[in-house]
Amino acid sequence: MKTQKTLSLLTSISLALLLGTNFSCSPDQKSEHTTWSHYGGSPDQSKFFNGSQITKENVNQLEIAWNYPIEDNNFYSFSPIVVDTIMYVYGKNNSLIALNAVTGKEIWIHTDLRGLSRRGINYWESEDKSDKRLVFTLNNSLQEIDALTGQSITDFGTGGYVDLRVGLDRDQTSIRRMQSMMPGVIFGDLVILGSAPGETFFSPPGYVRAYNVVTGKLEWTFHTIPQPGEFGYDTWPKDAYKYVGAVNVWSEMTVDEERGIVFLPVGSPTYDFYGADREGAGLFGNSLVALDAKTGKRLWHYQTVHHDLWDYDLASAPQLLTINKDGKEIDVVAVATKHGFVFVFDRDTGEPVFPIEERPFPASEMPGEKSWATQPIPAVIPDFTRHEVTKETLNPYFSDEVKEQWYQRLDTAKSALYIPPSDKYETITMPGALGGASYGNTGTNPEKGIMYIMAQDYASIYKLSKVVPVEPVLSDDEKNKISTLYEGSCQTCHGEGMKGSGAGPSLINAGTRYSYDEFKTLLSEGRGRMPAFVHIEEATILAMHRYLGGSPSRFRGMMTASDAPEITGPVVASGGIKIPDDTTRAAPLEDYPADVVHPEDRYTTAYGTEWQALTAPPWASIFAYDLNNGTVKWRQPIGLDSAFSKGDKTTGAPSGTIRKGMVITSTDIVFATGKGGIVYAFDADNGKILWETTLDNESTGQPGMYVVNGKQYLVINASNRFDPSSYDFSKRPGALPKGYVVYSLPE
Template sequence: MFEISRRRMLGETAAMVALAGAGPFKAFAATAPGASSLPDTEWRHYAADQASTRYSPLDQINADNFSDLEIAWSFKTDALGARKEYQFEATPLLVKGRLYLAAGSRRDCIALDAASGELLWMHRLDEGQRALNSPRQLSGHGVSYWTDGTKERILYVTTGYRLVSLDAATGIPDPDFGTNGIVDLKLDFDQQLDPDTADVGLHATPLIARDTVVVGAAHAAGDVPAVRRNVKGYVRGFDVRTGKRKWIFHTIPRKGEFGYDSWLNGDADEAGNGGVWAEMSADEELGLVYVPVELPTGDEMGMFRRGNALFGETLVALDIETGKRRWHYQLVHHGLWDRDIPCAPILCDIPVDGKLVKALAQPTKQAFLYVLNRETGKPIWPIVERKVEAGDVPGEWYAPTQPFPTKPPAYDVQGVTIDDLIDFTPALRAKAVELVKNYKIGPLYTPPVVSKPGRWGTIISPGIQGGTNWPGGCYDPETHTVFVYSKNQPGVIGIIPNTNMTVSQFPQVHGISGEEPRPQVAMGSETNGAPPPRRPAPAPAAAAGPPPGFLAVDGLPLLKPPYGRITAIDLTKGDLKWQIAHGETPDNVRNHPALKGLKIPRTGRPGNLGPLVTKTLVICGEAGFYTNEYGVRGAMLRAYDKATGEEKGAVYMPAPQSGSPMTYRLRGKQYIVVAIGGGNYSAELVAFRLPGAA
């Protein structure tokens, strides 16, 4: 399972494209002139279908030939913007032989010929300072498609937070939609916003169901919030033909609305954020859209959002026609760990007690898969409230309990114990034990603490990025199995007094004692979403080991591997079927002098990855670069037997997977398409097919 195929190590990249729907979620098919006897298949939604399954029944590419894949074509996005992009998160759509996606640092909407990669049309809004101020930069996740059988439209959200509707054939704005094809999302938002500076944008695709376009909202990272009363991240539904607003759902309830009483002292009136930055799912038959909500303002500080504070970190089912709440389930009460629900729930029909139940499965940053009845919101297996520890941050409010699913079990490491620490050698373990003496450790939901020398903060696992993040998982309807990638990368949460009110209006913010508060940065800015480099806090001259806040032991990860894994979860039983380390061992681990002579199995590697499942395979690229035995730097696209997790093939890519793969069949040939990029390798879309398939 840990042996890697070394075939075709040069000149190849991996691209994966997955076909839509099964069961109640229909796949789309069309036969183009001159096509072979095999019908073309399409990928009309960001995650294959409205259920977010990322499933395709295609099997021309299979275990026997996966390692033979060759590049059919590639498309660089360097010219689409004033600067190159290195964080290319797109998954394209495939409709009638064309790929549609957003690309480039200015977020152009483009159409490509799916057989050749030729650019067919491009649409761009030059939004000036409004785009430069956006909290969500670069190309985002993608676009959405709609048709009534006659009209065909591509819709996307610009960097500056405008909703655009384009003719799918030409890329020309729809004159019947909004104003010249554009709806300004900073208007008609039940709050007054500055059009150029308001902290709101979106990376996610708009969701379209029953002729309603549902749009979420995202904000700058909230660990050091600039203001207390930030933009409220409401969710809205628009008429897909006209752009007229149909409804709005207040993710932070107003007085008199359901959920307002879950806030103490009227905190809901002042709080902001609470947006939906993740992708969403929809069940048109039930008339429901499933909305994963983030925290209100203050990712690790809740002193201004006291109480359980609905609908923070809550999955909400809304009526697609009216926006009315049908049900909700809060996954974390008064979160202090930045456990925003990061991705769309996967809708699935599963057998429970001999009956087929309409369910959903929600992957999370905390590495729990929450499985609920999607009609009612009730858990399929019991979710129990357990007491959790309170912290010591002045003015903070602590929830006494948190919900813990009894099934399925956690699919990655939760919390930190001594047994979780690096143990390649006794010396490394001893250093790790000494390091964690300067931190608070404990189980999942161990609270953040005031940072001070000797207790710099709380080590949390999974870290703030998860677990699972925005790409989410995939689902095989044949075996009722969810496949999800997760990373094992802990983080530190310390709370420090705010000494600079020009950076934040909060009296305490996320940080390490001795540091200055670090201002928020836009996701996808020049730093590609990373905060400014941490200035190490001062330490005594005799102190040894890494600076406070850095969780490394002689340059090695603090915790034992795997650092990244793929897990198969059986939804008929609520059990884990298999787990494998996903990703080649990082160079700094393989080549570390302290590990010389040790035989270490593949460790996997951390990142944000979305897998694809086909009739026989689970396919996923690697996060990050590694150097192979020929001295070539790159990453691998890997395929695993979906029944066992055994690796069946791998092909070389010049850069890591950055967007989730998809697949389609065109003129009898199956393609896999994936966005890659990172490090010093700029964004590229790569299409793979088998040899002789031209």
């Protein structure tokens, strides 16, 4: 095995040398922010890059250096990383591809990695650089590939993989999904992973775990839902750890390498909108948690939402900055939230740097529900979203007919911050579950104390209803619900009668192409421009799968070789590690354990995100926060919308920041992507647009930046179709195919 690996290494190095690849690497590059070998650039997720070539004066001269087509009809939200002069991307029918970062020429292709973590992968190398690995999750497994040869590493874990369903204190055969769309983060010889177990009743718990990169051994587990005897256990009902799920980190984790601290932005508990079975504050739900990265021991925490009923996950990367406040330098960690607030803490102690007040909010009227009486609100730092929808703030571009419909709805609905959902009336929450700041939406200039936030005003409309048992045959009521759901959330892209359109494929008999697990993952995580529908009840997902021709008893998808485009190029492997078929799967947990006292009824609500532009613009913006004094330095709209504003660039765009990202440079430029394929270069000091271009395809994923032989490059994933409401630039003359686009200054 070792001899074979050595030969493969020599072969790969020889090939790389032929391509002009240089494998040298400064030992302290990571801490200097001069590489982009992590999802957010470096383990601190700052999206900050230290490079001098691209400046405010010449940024408007950027031009396309090369592009790499993905060559299939899939949508990818993958965030490329660059190590030395090799770039790693995802495309060509779910293949991981190594490219020469100077020319875009393929070095190797590992095909058929269907189920790879959608947003990216991790890179790790040994101190002597003799061992270089790509670390990623593939469906419910943790796997690795040799970064130089593209071959799977078979002596990792057990037979080349680690089963992520093991060790969650639930029957692992009943766990359908644990994989997060995010790659986790590397610290030393550890890969620290979050999860996305789903957010319905009885989803698995979202424990955070660290594995040894070389062996696959589980090194530590942090119970986000505390067990008996652990800190925070008394903030839950005594048996909650047996049935409550989620409380997971599905987004970006941040590592302070110098201190050895990993900061976790923890999500909400299940069920998000009705918590009668989880009375109490519910630690560590909706909390920023600081752990010793080596041991997983809790150092401190702060809960930003008590007993969450609004799905206000912490979804953006905590940012590490050094600020100068009142003449004193303080190392801080700041987190921006879905509901539009910025919380700033001393990195060592967890003490708030700016005042936070506990303010009273309305009580829930739902049976059995005990909403928390107060919620923490920053008292000095201004918020960055609106918190109410009124008749006066409705979208002015609505037709008179639509406005009148909304006037009537608002007469009976309630809209304000922290109004608990009800079964008696609609609750219009602003921002909703997809609002505020999300993954990829925060970055920092660490030394200047400036934090950049991309955010959107995007409402959710909730109304609770009682959970009813699923029937073996679809009832007329189920068919009507599915039809209503389709018309409200899917028809815009997939067309009338599910026949497909320019924005989305046909869904006729789509259930036959996916196993139930794959179908549930698709709905829960989204794909391309399709949003995630994490709050659809399990029974509804099952009914929809059957409605589309699926069989819940089939575990694997039905894709055949004839469905896949032919792969051309240097293919070195296919399929990753072959995991044995699981013949012992049990049904997902669907009820409380027999010995647990629980509410008589359960309630759920639709996701309520049909109205992306419910209020007046701006709908999406980028902010610069000066955390030295807790003020907003500047704000600019971001993204292009053509449905309402007809191309007015001052409005921003609905969904303008979902699946987008940014790069902040040491030359005080903020690169950011927005809806409509727009790429901006903002002056970091005042927000002035220094350069703007429009991609031929929609941008997704986190942009990246790197330098090779003194030349600085910007790489952007432009592999998605445009929204039907946007201008379709892919049809203009000379448009590039979907893929990865790399910019640089002219020679």
